[in-house]
Amino acid sequence: MLCYLPAYSQNSTPTVSENKTVSDNLAEQLQSLSKNNASDLVYLQTSKGIYETEEDLWFKGYVLDAQNFTPSARNKILFVQLIADKTDKAVWENKYEIENGFVNGHLFLQDTLQEGTYTLAAYSSASYTRNTNEFYAVKKLEILKTINHKAIVNPVAKDSILQFTTFPEGGNLVSGIQGTLGFKAVNSKGIPVNVSATLYENNKPLLDFKSSHAGMGSLIFTPDANKEYHIQLTEPKSKEQFSITHIYQNGKVLQLLRNTKEALTFKVSQSAALNPEIIYLRFQVRGVVYSIASGLLKKELTIKIPLNDIPQGIAEVTLFGANTEPLAERLVYVNQDQKLNIKTELDKSNYNTRDKASLKIKVTDENGQPVMAHLGLSVYDKLYQNQQDSKNILTHYFLSTQLKGNIYNPAYYFDEKNKDRQEALNLLLLTQGWRSYVWEEFNLKELGNIRTIVFDDLKAKVNLKKADAKTKELQPQGITIFSADEKKGTDLLMADETGAFTITPNDLKKGEGGYIYLKLLAPPESNYHIGFKDFSFEEINKERKIKTVLYPISAVLETKKEVLSTLPDRPGINKLKEVLITSKKKKVFRDKYIGKLDSLARVMQFTNDFYCTSTNYLNCPRCKDGCCPGTRAKPVEGGEYVDTSQYTQVSPCGPYLNDDSKVLVYHYYSNLTEAELLSKFNIVMFKGYYGKKVFYEPIYDEVTINDSSPDYRNTIFWKPDIITNEQGEATVDFFCSDINTVFLGNIEGVSGDGLLGVGNFEFTVRKNAN
Known part of the structure; x- marks a missing residue:
């Protein structure tokens, strides 16, 4: 006998209300734990998998709610690093603005980067926490000086060590x-x-x-x-x-009999020596309990769980006894068809160089209904495809972030060409073992409440320059915030009575592409200053050293395989050697506002220079040692002094080794370092959001198509913010380059209600294709 809220006539059997109470408790104890772990998951889509130095690396960040995969509004800042795998050190790190759950970003790959594998990693306040030991928000990339025209996959060396492990279904x-x-x-x-x-x-x-x-x-x-x-x-x-x-x-056994679009069918069995018992079967996906079945188990009991309105993904089915103790567990994958179906149609299959291509995109759900979706599209030379990377938005959200451990070639389970993919996926989950599911109740208990590493809001404080200083000066409370771009204006921040104030994500927009400045509204001689430093990346790096990065294990290509285009007449590119422009000035400041401070410092005669009144020596070494009879005085603009910059002494206060007197005419200039300049003006400087850049797209018409300048773009289109209309449609146009090759199109995206999807296409470009 089985029902979801069964009724029994015998007094020894639990009543309907008792069963409902038990079911409610089983649901509540799990869902309360998952509420404490409300978090986001970040996925990075890049314009291709292999890059050359001196290229732009384009990426799109998806910041989705961890439970329902909808775009998240929890955070506004995405902290991004490019890490060299060989040294495990970040070669690039910046902050990017999260806009409605998405990030449109890029970074430039300097020619100083060494060839090798790099990791693009992303962190937000709600996705990168101290609770977990695993980290998923990464994308592995290959960076080369020049791509090899015959990339060969080396055969994997044979390994004599073999690990063989068995996993009973349900656990026992x-x-x-x-x-x-x-x-x-x-x-x-x-x-x-x-x-x-x-x-x-x-x-x-x-x-x-x-x-x-x-x-x-x-x-x-x-x-x-x-x-x-x-x-x-x-x-x-x-x-x-x-x-x-x-x-x-003796014991109980849980077995999966069937997994269809409509329902899961399980059989629960127990030993003949055991007494009949009320059992409960809880079905949950990503911490949300969708159903709890209960029934009287004598010898065998068949339970069917309907899958209507259940989201795609890994589900955990847990068997509980009458006393709600867990007895068996099974992971299953449900509703694999519940996704975005992304269909693409090009106006041609073969193009001439510099041809205009038109791509129609149609997005539907599993029922063929149109869907409005947020898509990212890249079109690039097939030579730059990383064939061994099997990570995409489906494998990331549905498998890698849901299971503990690295998964071998997860893309196999989502490729409809593989007819055995559902059976293979069932084996994957059967052999994961107990507590491999991150949403399993025991794992959620271990996590506890979220403990944040990085924050959207940055804290600062107005402090005394010397902590033990005594002053009658009232603590200043006003702080202006501005950037070098005067068009962005100046805002006023106010500190509280303790001197504390907050810099918000909106404030970072002022310094997009550069630096932000905080100036204390106080006289120059004030005993107060702004105490502030952005420790975000320092905290990220500390935690990164103790976290395990989980990334799909690459599919093994057992034979050597060329990934070179079949068209051999690829144009060669001769790169000019880097030209470095230098200045005769002693300092070059990074920001034009610092240059203004430098000029202002000259006017205000901020300098550490002095001259000795008895010797007329500029910056007299004996005065510095305290053994000169003269006193120090500030030099006068246009005055003549003896240059001691080449003087050296045998010992402190000793004679000079070279005292060739050379008189110079003194002119004021700021010889202060950047830090000293900021301190003099009571200003603090920090980075804003990294600047946005528009992807370059040439337009060829009857005139420009004959332009003799070569077009060697290997990424001919990148658009991370395609939004389909109510009919689920979008159309984009782009122009081919001069490269004769096969081009790949990769499209990924998410809908407003958490449906995910991928699509791929390819076409050929060659000269005189028509």
Whole structure:
């Protein structure tokens, strides 16, 4: 007997209200934990996978709610780093504005970067916390000086170490009850190893089996607790005997019978020696409980869980006993068709160089209904595709961020060309083991409440320059905030009675592409100054050293394979050597506002220079040592003094080794460092948002199409903010370059209600294609 809120006539059986109370408690205890962990997940889409130095790296950041995958409004700042994997040091770090859950960003790859693998990493207040040991918001990239025209995938070296692990379905094998035993074989690098093996019972062969996908597989048998079992591999052949997990004399077993679009069907069995018992089966996806079934279990009980209105993703099904103790657990993947279907149609399949291409985009849901979606599109030379990177928006949100551990080639499970993908996905979840699901109740308890690392609001304070100083001066409370761009104006911030004030994300817009300045509204001789430093990236780096970066394990390409375009007449590019422009001036300030301060310092005669009244020496070394009879005085503009810049002494207060007197005419100039200038004017400087840049798109008409200047763009289109209309449609146009090659189009996106999707297309460009 089974129902969701069953009624029973016997007094010993729980009533409807009692069952409802238990069900409510089981739901509430999980959902209250997930509420405490309200967070975001960040995904980075880049314009391609392989870059050359002196190129722009374009990226789109998706900042989505961790539970429902809708664009999040929790945070306004995305902190981004480019990290060299070889040294694990950031070679670039800046802040970008999050606008309605999305970031449109870029960075320039300096020619000083060494060739190798780099990690583009992104952090926000609600996605990068101290609670978790894992970090997902990264994109692996290859950066080269010049791309190899014959990129060869090196064969993977053979690994003699093999790890073979078994996983009972639901968690336990029980004597006398037929059960499913999943298994997984990998080498020491986590690469799957396909195996054939035999299950032995009391040293006699019982069952032959083999892996069916990526070193994973399953076998069904009825264990006996009074017998001994082991597994021996026949391919690759091994003398090692692998034991299976413990077999319980009595217990309950949870088995998945069917997984369809309409429902999940489970069978719950228990040993004959156990008394009938009310059991509960809780079904949850990403911390949201969608149903709890209950029933009286005698020997076997079949339970069907409807999947109407359930979102795509990993679901956890947990079996509870009458006392709500967890007895078994099973991860399943549901509603894989519930996604954005992105269809693309080009006006041609082959283009001439510099041709105009028109692309129509149509987005629908699983029922064929049009969907308004926010899409990112890149069109690039196939040579710059990283074939070994199997990460996309689907694998990131549906698998990598939901399971603990690195997943081998997750894109396989979302490629509709793979007819066995659903069976393979079932094996993946069967062999993950207990508590691998990040939304599992025990994991949520371990996480506790969110502990933030970086913040959107930056804290600052007006302090005394010397902490122990005594002053009758009233603490200034006014602070002006501005940038070098006078058009952006000046705003006023007010400190509270303790001197504390806040810099908001909106304030960072003033310094977009440059620096922001805070000036204390106080006289120059004030004993107060602004105490402020942005420690965001320092905190990120500290935490980064103790977190494990989880990234899909690349699919192994077993044979050498050229990724060069089939068209051999790719134009060569001769790069000019870098030209460095230098100045004869002693200092070059980074911001034009600092230049203004430097000029102002000259007018105000801010200088550390002095002359000795007895010797007329400018910056007299003996005066500095305190052994000159003369006194120090500030030099006069246009005055004549003896230049001592080349004087050296045998010892302090000793004679000069070279005292060739040279008289100079003194002119005031600021010889203060940048930090000294800011301190003199009681100003603090920090970075605003990194500046936005428009992707370059040439337009070829009857005149410009014959322009002799070569067009060697390998990324010919990048648009991270395509929004489809109410009919789910959008059209974009772009122009081909002079490169004869196959171009790839990659499109990814999300809808307002959390549907995700990817789309791909390709076309050929060659001269005189028509």
